[in-house]
Amino acid sequence: MGAGRFGRSSLNSWIGISATKIPGLTKVEHIGIAVKDFASSIPLFERLLNVPCYKTETVESEKVNTAFFQTGETKIELLESTSSEGIIAKFIEKNGEGVHHLAFEVSDIFAEMQRLRNSGFLLLNEEPKKGADNKLVCFLHPRHTSGVLIELCMQRPPSKEDPI
Numbered sequence: 001m002g003a004g005r006f007g008r009s010s011l012n013s014w015i016g017i018s019a020t021k022i023p024g025l026t027k028v029e030h031i032g033i034a035v036k037d038f039a040s041s042i043p044l045f046e047r048l049l050n051v052p053c054y055k056t057e058t059v060e061s062e063k064v065n066t067a068f069f070q071t072g073e074t075k076i077e078l079l080e081s082t083s084s085e086g087i088i089a090k091f092i093e094k095n096g097e098g099v100h101h102l103a104f105e106v107s108d109i110f111a112e113m114q115r116l117r118n119s120g121f122l123l124l125n126e127e128p129k130k131g132a133d134n135k136l137v138c139f140l141h142p143r144h145t146s147g148v149l150i151e152l153c154m155q156r157p158p159s160k161e162d163p164i
């Protein structure tokens with residue numbers, strides 16, 4: 001192994017960064033799957049994954065219900081439209097049920113949005129917005145990401161409006 005590529009001081013500063021803010025997209029936080037209805041899909045995914053759905057939550061602004069399952073470090077997020085005009089209803093109309101987006105965890109969503117904007121990606125929202133599961137989120141246009149809708153998500157500090 002030897003001394004490695006990094007001197008001690010640069011290694012220490014790298015460890016310092018990792019303890020607080022890690023640059024980049026650090027892991028697949030969840031996979032979003034569009035489904036027609038929770039009544040059949042939640043029991044199906046519970047049977048498939050052999051874990052219970054631990055939370056359902058409505059995101060009014062997106063006209064969507066979400067249901068979460070923990071599978072190791074990554075979550076599965078089922079998405080059910082609350083309206084025939086919703087994004088998920090339209091997605092299913094066009095593509096049928098299936099994988100809708102990949103969500104990556106970031107430790108500084110503002111910095112990552114700036115970095116991606118500067119490197120030519122198209123952000124679908126200019127400011128981070130409130131997503132499900134206590135996250136701040138931003139989506140990237142699939143036109144620049146090989147057809148995959150990408151979500152950035154960052155754990156959000158709790159706010160007064162949050163349900164207990």
Ligand code: ZN
Nearest residue numbers: 032077103151
């Ligand atoms: Zn998501």
